[in-house]
Amino acid sequence: MTVLNYPEAFPETGHDSQPSSQTNLSLPNSNCAYYVHDKSSWAHGADSLFLSMCLVTFLGNLLIILAIYSDFHLHTPMYFFLCTLSFNDICISMTTIPKVLVNILTWDQSITYTGCLTQVAFVMLSSYWENFLLAVMAYDRCVAICHPLRYTVIMKPCLSILLVLISLLVSITDALLHTLLLLRLSFCRNPEVPQFFCEFAQVIKLSCSDTFTDNVIILIAVCVFAGVPFSGIIFSYIHIVSSVLTMPLSGGKQKAFSTCGSHLSVVCLFYGRGAGVYISSAVSDSSKKTAVSSLMYSVVPQILNPFIYSLRNRDMKVALRNLKDRIISL
Numbered sequence: 001m002t003v004l005n006y007p008e009a010f011p012e013t014g015h016d017s018q019p020s021s022q023t024n025l026s027l028p029n030s031n032c033a034y035y036v037h038d039k040s041s042w043a044h045g046a047d048s049l050f051l052s053m054c055l056v057t058f059l060g061n062l063l064i065i066l067a068i069y070s071d072f073h074l075h076t077p078m079y080f081f082l083c084t085l086s087f088n089d090i091c092i093s094m095t096t097i098p099k100v101l102v103n104i105l106t107w108d109q110s111i112t113y114t115g116c117l118t119q120v121a122f123v124m125l126s127s128y129w130e131n132f133l134l135a136v137m138a139y140d141r142c143v144a145i146c147h148p149l150r151y152t153v154i155m156k157p158c159l160s161i162l163l164v165l166i167s168l169l170v171s172i173t174d175a176l177l178h179t180l181l182l183l184r185l186s187f188c189r190n191p192e193v194p195q196f197f198c199e200f201a202q203v204i205k206l207s208c209s210d211t212f213t214d215n216v217i218i219l220i221a222v223c224v225f226a227g228v229p230f231s232g233i234i235f236s237y238i239h240i241v242s243s244v245l246t247m248p249l250s251g252g253k254q255k256a257f258s259t260c261g262s263h264l265s266v267v268c269l270f271y272g273r274g275a276g277v278y279i280s281s282a283v284s285d286s287s288k289k290t291a292v293s294s295l296m297y298s299v300v301p302q303i304l305n306p307f308i309y310s311l312r313n314r315d316m317k318v319a320l321r322n323l324k325d326r327i328i329s330l
Contacts, residue, residue: 057089060305064306068080068082084133129171131229133167139236187208244256
């Protein structure tokens with residue numbers, strides 16, 4: 001559970017206190033957010049659990065990146081997007097897990113106000129970037145299956161890089177928008193968030209200010225920045241299915257579906273976990289359930305993605321095997 005604690009150094013207006021932009025974050029009384037855990041029930045062994053999650057996520061996605069980089073046959077747009085997705089998974093896990101580990105190991109369950117906002121920004125950036133990357137990967141599969149003879153002409157390396165950069169730029173813009181909305185709010189003294197890390201949806205609930213305008217802007221931003229990529233994925237798979245159904249040979253249909261099976265699994269995991277977290281937070285008032293749902297949303301998919309792509313993709317299996325042989329031969 002996260003508690004935002006504003007010190008006596010900050011003036012209060014009624015029940016509100018606004019963080020100063022000149023806060024010395026090195027002072028013991030600086031603006032803080034506290035992660036309050038139930039020490040008696042689950043904290044013992046939690047450090048090992050989070051450390052294992054961190055290592056599996058980092059090593060799994062790093063192996064995917066190294067395998068693609070070391071195998072010339074995988075230097076295609078499809079695997080370039082997969083490499084970028086793995087890099088993003090590493091970033092989002094490194095944004096949240098290390099700080100949680102420090103809090104558990106030191107029992108100093110605090111984070112600076114600036115650190116909390118930074119965490120919100122990077123979590124939003126990574127989440128939206130993954131959203132756009134999945135849409136770009138769906139478009140890549142659509143072109144490969146629906147227009148196989150024109151694939152190399154359409155999906156040029158420059159277009160692949162441009163799509164990734166545009167996705168990153170839009171994600172940065174959206175993350176900055178959400179962070180700026182938080183900066184203009186004032187917060188009550190010692191509010192609590194049932195999370196392992198600073199998440200935008202929970203932090204904004206702590207505000208003592210009127211958040212109606214902020215919620216409207218957030219709703220519009222979500223519809224645009226999340227709805228458009230999701231619609232693109234749906235549109236791409238409608239074209240893929242309609243194209244596959246017109247194929248005369250069953251072998252061609254099976255090969256076509258197998259090329260996008262891993263991506264479809266990751267898409268279902270990404271949006272399924274998001275829907276699950278939203279429903280869980282909406283129907284449950286339990287802080288523990290909300291925290292666990294948040295953990296599932298931010299950590300578990302990043303752990304599973306490398307296994308999905310390595311176990312369901314023959315080329316990745318070969319690349320990983322060759323990478324293992326090279327490492328052993330060193």
